[in-house]
Amino acid sequence: MPTPSSMRLPKCKIWDDFENICRDVLNEKHKVDIAKYGRHGQKQHGIDAFFYDIDGSFIVSQSKNYYEPKTVNNLIAIIKKDISDADQRFPDMKNIIIMTSMDRDTKLQDVTLIDKRVIILFWDDIEDIVCNNNDLLKKYYPSIFNFKDPPTVITNTLVPNPSVNFIGRGDIIKKIYESLDKNTKLVLLNGIGGIGKSQICAYMYHELRDSINAK
Numbered sequence: 001m002p003t004p005s006s007m008r009l010p011k012c013k014i015w016d017d018f019e020n021i022c023r024d025v026l027n028e029k030h031k032v033d034i035a036k037y038g039r040h041g042q043k044q045h046g047i048d049a050f051f052y053d054i055d056g057s058f059i060v061s062q063s064k065n066y067y068e069p070k071t072v073n074n075l076i077a078i079i080k081k082d083i084s085d086a087d088q089r090f091p092d093m094k095n096i097i098i099m100t101s102m103d104r105d106t107k108l109q110d111v112t113l114i115d116k117r118v119i120i121l122f123w124d125d126i127e128d129i130v131c132n133n134n135d136l137l138k139k140y141y142p143s144i145f146n147f148k149d150p151p152t153v154i155t156n157t158l159v160p161n162p163s164v165n166f167i168g169r170g171d172i173i174k175k176i177y178e179s180l181d182k183n184t185k186l187v188l189l190n191g192i193g194g195i196g197k198s199q200i201c202a203y204m205y206h207e208l209r210d211s212i213n214a215k
Helices: 015-030 069-089 106-114 123-131 134-140 170-181 197-214
Strands: 049-052 058-064 095-100 118-121
Touching: 015 049, 015 058, 015 095, 015 123, 015 134, 058 069, 069 095, 069 106, 106 118, 123 134, 170 197
Parallel strands: 058 095, 095 118
Antiparallel strands: 049 058
């Protein structure tokens, strides 16, 4: 059966979703907080987000949700303009990261050869980071991957061992087993204080804990 890391993820058709994925991917890749730059309708000077890398370098990023190969020339022109705008607004930037939903393309890679500050993350780069992070998969692709919370493992740290003097109670223990065999979810022990209810519970817990944890 294919695992998430061996599968191809569907690309985003909604720009906001793609921008959110890009910020989370950068966060995962660089292990720093990524700040969104401005809001819709404001001049963004060629960037969507920015952050300071662990060495203190100022890095900006731009998300481009272009995934059709026929748009590559248009995308190159837009990237060059974004680089020019970012240069004027942020002269101290070390790198500009362009994140695109387009598959790897030599024409786009040529941009990085001309300007060494430019880093392009293609869809397969983004996809690789998302596929290797269950939190991101669960956040952005919950309908594809059916994640289940890990089973609760009952430990004996809070349940004492039954007393060494615990004897008898066979009739009650038999009734508890009979109830459990009928898939009863709850068994109530009722009685006055001091007759051994807690000891019976401790005994049953230690008798059944392995089979409970195995389910």
